[in-house]
Amino acid sequence: MKVRWVAAMLLFGALSVGLLGAAVGGGPGGERERRASVGAGSEWASRAVWACDRRKMVIVEGVRAGEKIPPDRAQQVADLLTSLMRYCSEEITAKIATNQRITVAANGRIYENYVPGGPLPIVKASFGEPTRREKMIWKAELDKLVAEGDRLFHSDELGTNGIACAMCHPSASNTHPETYPKFQAQLKKVALLRDMVNWCILNPLEGEELAYDDDRMRALEAYILARRAGVPLAAGRH
Amino acid sequence: MYRNDMTRKEIERALAERTPESQRLIESLQNCDRRHFLRVSLKYAGMAAAAGIIQPHGFQLVNVAHAATSASEDPDIAFRFAYVSDTHLYARGMSHRFARAALKAVEDVNALEPQPDFVLFGGDLAQLGRPEELALGHQIIKELRAPVRMMVGEHDWYFDLGEKWMSMFGADHYSFDHKGVHFVVLNSVVEKDFWTAKGYTPEERMAIVSGLDDNRQSSFEVGEVQRRWLEKDLSNVVGKTPIVVFSHSPLYKLYKPWNFWTDDAEQVQAILNRFETVSVIHGHTHQVLTNRIGNIYFHGLLSTAWPWPYAPEGLPQYTVQMSRSDPFNQFDGCGDGYVDVRESGRVDKHYSFWSRNPRSVTAQQLASGKFPGGGYDGPSY
Numbered sequence: 057m058k059v060r061w062v063a064a065m066l067l068f069g070a071l072s073v074g075l076l077g078a079a080v081g082g083g084p085g086g087e088r089e090r091r092a093s094v095g096a097g098s099e100w101a102s103r104a105v106w107a108c109d110r111r112k113m114v115i116v117e118g119v120r121a122g123e124k125i126p127p128d129r130a131q132q133v134a135d136l137l138t139s140l141m142r143y144c145s146e147e148i149t150a151k152i153a154t155n156q157r158i159t160v161a162a163n164g165r166i167y168e169n170y171v172p173g174g175p176l177p178i179v180k181a182s183f184g185e186p187t188r189r190e191k192m193i194w195k196a197e198l199d200k201l202v203a204e205g206d207r208l209f210h211s212d213e214l215g216t217n218g219i220a221c222a223m224c225h226p227s228a229s230n231t232h233p234e235t236y237p238k239f240q241a242q243l244k245k246v247a248l249l250r251d252m253v254n255w256c257i258l259n260p261l262e263g264e265e266l267a268y269d270d271d272r273m274r275a276l277e278a279y280i281l282a283r284r285a286g287v288p289l290a291a292g293r294h
Numbered sequence: 295m296y297r298n299d300m301t302r303k304e305i306e307r308a309l310a311e312r313t314p315e316s317q318r319l320i321e322s323l324q325n326c327d328r329r330h331f332l333r334v335s336l337k338y339a340g341m342a343a344a345a346g347i348i349q350p351h352g353f354q355l356v357n358v359a360h361a362a363t364s365a366s367e368d369p370d371i372a373f374r375f376a377y378v379s380d381t382h383l384y385a386r387g388m389s390h391r392f393a394r395a396a397l398k399a400v401e402d403v404n405a406l407e408p409q410p411d412f413v414l415f416g417g418d419l420a421q422l423g424r425p426e427e428l429a430l431g432h433q434i435i436k437e438l439r440a441p442v443r444m445m446v447g448e449h450d451w452y453f454d455l456g457e458k459w460m461s462m463f464g465a466d467h468y469s470f471d472h473k474g475v476h477f478v479v480l481n482s483v484v485e486k487d488f489w490t491a492k493g494y495t496p497e498e499r500m501a502i503v504s505g506l507d508d509n510r511q512s513s514f515e516v517g518e519v520q521r522r523w524l525e526k527d528l529s530n531v532v533g534k535t536p537i538v539v540f541s542h543s544p545l546y547k548l549y550k551p552w553n554f555w556t557d558d559a560e561q562v563q564a565i566l567n568r569f570e571t572v573s574v575i576h577g578h579t580h581q582v583l584t585n586r587i588g589n590i591y592f593h594g595l596l597s598t599a600w601p602w603p604y605a606p607e608g609l610p611q612y613t614v615q616m617s618r619s620d621p622f623n624q625f626d627g628c629g630d631g632y633v634d635v636r637e638s639g640r641v642d643k644h645y646s647f648w649s650r651n652p653r654s655v656t657a658q659q660l661a662s663g664k665f666p667g668g669g670y671d672g673p674s675y
Contacts, residue, residue, distance in 0.1 A: 210505055210507075210508070217384065217386060217390060217391065218384045218386065218421065218422075222505060222506070222507060223506075223600060224600050224601075224602075224603075224621075225603070226506040226507040226552055226602065226603070227507045227551065227552075227606075229603045229606065230603035230618065242620075242622040252621075255621075255622075256621070259622075260391075260600075260621075260624070
């Protein structure tokens with residue numbers, strides 16, 4: 057944790073973590089500000105402002121430690137901290153540049169031009185155990201895609217002759233997705249699972265091939281992989 | 295009579311002689327296997343056809359995959375019956391791939407010489423139980439030269455609960471005697487009512503049952519009504535009489551999630567136990583499948599439509615698995631076959647694959663407990 061924190065600070069050019077806070081007007085109740093003697097250069101300066109949860113911090117460029125932040129910028133800082141706190145309970149560091157651009161550092165990565173309230177492509181779980189609610193949401197999302205794949209896999213709508221995938225592959229058996237990619241001799245090329253899915257749609261089902269990024273292809277792959285999760289590789293058997 | 299070691303010259307000489315012996319040779323030519331067929335060559339096929347002795351189609355490769363030994367050549371074989379099973383026809387005309395496959399099986403069986411005593415149809419004639427599908431199936435089956443014994447499968451049944459099927463083919467369970475063997479045909483795909491409470495339409499009910507891995511359905515069973523009938527039917531049969539039972543589902547418990555299963559299997563087996571020689575021939579599983587429980591020997595049937603993978607668990611140790619089918623070949627893992635009933639009443643089961651070597655599981659192998667696979671280490675795929 058400490059390593060990541062230091063890395064984030066270095067990325068912003070902050071040379072010390074001994075930051076001191078100062079109250080920021082307009083922020084959520086209980087906010088505290090700490091003062092920091094940041095850097096020695098005279099051509100730049102910055103102040104760090106912490107949110108009340110002690111996990112979100114904004115570095116305000118162009119304001120020296122001890123200096124009062126102008127009201128409009130102070131409001132921007134408060135809004136950013138509030139939105140980050142609403143987003144998650146994990147540690148996030150942000151920077152507001154003199155040109156008002158916001159950069160966010162989280163999970164050891166940098167996200168430029170962040171708009172407060174916007175989504176953050178960060179893996180929250182990497183900070184520790186996801187919450188129960190998060191787990192439920194993720195499972196529901198996964199189940200939704202797998203269920204759609206299950207439906208398609210058992211339906212005749214991908215073909216034209218009534219045949220469905222599950223007629224030869226009950227419970228997604230004999231699909232062995234764990235063996236792809238591989239050179240599929242009959243196709244005379246290296247095949248991904250989706251190439252074989254398309255082959256089956258085209259031939260036994262006499263349907264039309266799906267685009268690789270077709271939602272139905274994603275759903276079929278999701279179903280097959282989910283059903284075969286945990287099936288051990290058996291070399292020489294496939 | 296044709297022998298595998300005959301040279302071209304010998305065949306040529308025999309054909310030229312036009313004696314009764316050469317006539318038999320010509321007739322037996324169609325039983326030569328693929329490798330020897332090449333040696334015989336089309337020239338002689340043409341000669342035989344020109345002589346009007348046999349139909350030219352007898353020389354097509356589709357026929358020569360059958361075993362070279364005919365029933366009449368082995369004095370221990372009392373009679374032979376053939377089978378076609380699990381055609382799963384859609385009402386989409388004769389050009390649909392499943393209709394073409396069913397016709398292929400009919401051609402195979404019609405090319406058997408001598409003809410089998412009868413042909414068992416192993417169930418699942420239709421895919422969705424529609425009257426049009428059953429009618430198409432009826433039309434195809436009518437092409438068989440030998441008499442047909444029909445058995446019902448779940449795909450024939452759950453659209454109208456057997457109404458159309460029975461109006462076409464008669465009772466769903468019956469028995470008959472043939473050359474000293476007592477044959478019993480069961481409807482083993484009876485399911486407890488899962489549809490009324492849920493308000494499923496006939497189409498929905500059929501769609502659910504037609505999904506092998508659809509767990510909204512119940513399990514297959516023979517049911518009390520037929521068990522009582524079976525007891526009564528067998529009450530006049532002495533224990534030494536060989537019994538052959540046809541059931542669509544395997545009459546034992548293999549894998550419940552796919553209904554490779556009969557819920558009251560133990561009770562049915564208990565009724566059959568007092569007979570010394572019992573064979574059960576079942577459809578539904580679309581694969582080489584062998585089992586033995588005491589005196590009861592079980593054999594599966596090939597489908598003409600598609601092969602099923604083996605179930606992930608529960609495979610009997612008597613089964614020597616067929617290897618995984620080539621998905622790029624529609625006919626691989628599919629086919630038809632026949633059953634030789636020996637004088638003892640025990641049966642040899644022959645699987646006539648369409649694109650691989652034929653396989654046989656003999657009564658002798660099962661009786662000895664020695665089988666070529668040497669045990670079971672889980673499904674191959």
